Amino acid sequence: MSLTLVQAWTAARKRLEAAGVDGPVIDARLLVEAAAGATRADIIADPHRALTDAQAARFDDYVARRARREPVSHILGRRGFWKIMLNVTPDVLTPRPDTETLVELALRFFPEGRAFSVLDLGVGSGAILLAILAERPAAKGLGIDVSESALAVARENAANLGLERRVALLRGDWTAGLGEASFDLVVSNPPYIRSAEIAGLEPEVRDHEPRLALDGGPDGLDAYRVLAPEMLRVLKPGGRFLVEIGFDQSAEVEALFRAAGALSVSTAKDLANRDRVVAGAKGE
Ligand code: GLN
Numbered sequence: 001m002s003l004t005l006v007q008a009w010t011a012a013r014k015r016l017e018a019a020g021v022d023g024p025v026i027d028a029r030l031l032v033e034a035a036a037g038a039t040r041a042d043i044i045a046d047p048h049r050a051l052t053d054a055q056a057a058r059f060d061d062y063v064a065r066r067a068r069r070e071p072v073s074h075i076l077g078r079r080g081f082w083k084i085m086l087n088v089t090p091d092v093l094t095p096r097p098d099t100e101t102l103v104e105l106a107l108r109f110f111p112e113g114r115a116f117s118v119l120d121l122g123v124g125s126g127a128i129l130l131a132i133l134a135e136r137p138a139a140k141g142l143g144i145d146v147s148e149s150a151l152a153v154a155r156e157n158a159a160n161l162g163l164e165r166r167v168a169l170l171r172g173d174w175t176a177g178l179g180e181a182s183f184d185l186v187v188s189n190p191p192y193i194r195s196a197e198i199a200g201l202e203p204e205v206r207d208h209e210p211r212l213a214l215d216g217g218p219d220g221l222d223a224y225r226v227l228a229p230e231m232l233r234v235l236k237p238g239g240r241f242l243v244e245i246g247f248d249q250s251a252e253v254e255a256l257f258r259a260a261g262a263l264s265v266s267t268a269k270d271l272a273n274r275d276r277v278v279a280g281a282k283g284e
Pocket residue numbers: 093096098189190191192193205213214215244
């Protein structure tokens with residue numbers, strides 16, 4: 001007897017639940033959809049459609065991997081973020097909904113029609129930079145990352161979104177290679193987890209995501225110590241910066257940016273009402 005879409009969904013949900021996966025219902029649905037080449041609407045409109053043998057085999061493989069706590073983004077090789085779809089590999093941090101707070105603030109500061117330049121330090125998959133450029137046709141961007149394999153993912157994403165002519169992606173150590181270049185907006189989601197806390201993270205993050213994108217040093221603030229003065233240096237007068245932070249890092253990160261000369265420094269909360277983004281400006 002062959003497995004139907006709805007049976008596959010239920011079986012996957014139970015198996016993922018037993019494996020301790022957070023959010024097993026949604027993950028099960030995403031894996032069924034991908035394995036069966038079905039949409040969410042198909043599962044509802046045609047729940048008794050049978051999976052072919054090849055689809056059932058693929059489905060088993062996906063669910064087994066997820067039960068071993070591999071992230072859905074790595075199994076599917078993609079993840080939706082803001083209004084765009086991004087390719088994702090183990091070489092980049094999987095884009096998180098929390099980070100959409102930063103995109104939202106950027107779009108608020110730089111309304112439609114305004115031509116501006118944006119620099120993303122530690123660009124990873126390109127999530128932040130490409131989400132901004134996709135919404136602001138007059139903007140252009142530069143993404144820097146120390147990881148060549150992350151840049152390869154970002155380049156692919158830029159091309160898939162038709163943004164390659166408005167974005168440059170370069171290897172570099174934060175702003176070291178930028179010379180006198182300056183920008184209207186500088187953004188970053190740097191590594192900010194305290195080194196000692198990494199061992200206690202969920203297996204999806206601890207075992208599958210790049211440590212380089214997570215480990216912020218002993219107190220989690222190493223990257224901001226470097227970024228605060230460097231971001232102020234490469235901002236144009238009157239330019240804005242936005243950095244993602246851990247929920248308990250607002251006071252320390254704000255202080256680092258104030259010490260670097262930033263004005264109007266403030267913290268914005270994410271959808272879960274936790275501190276998530278420090279924003280500020282460079283004086284005119
Ligand atoms: N928000 C991520 C997490 O908790 C961390 C991202 C980062 O260090 N920039 O998994």
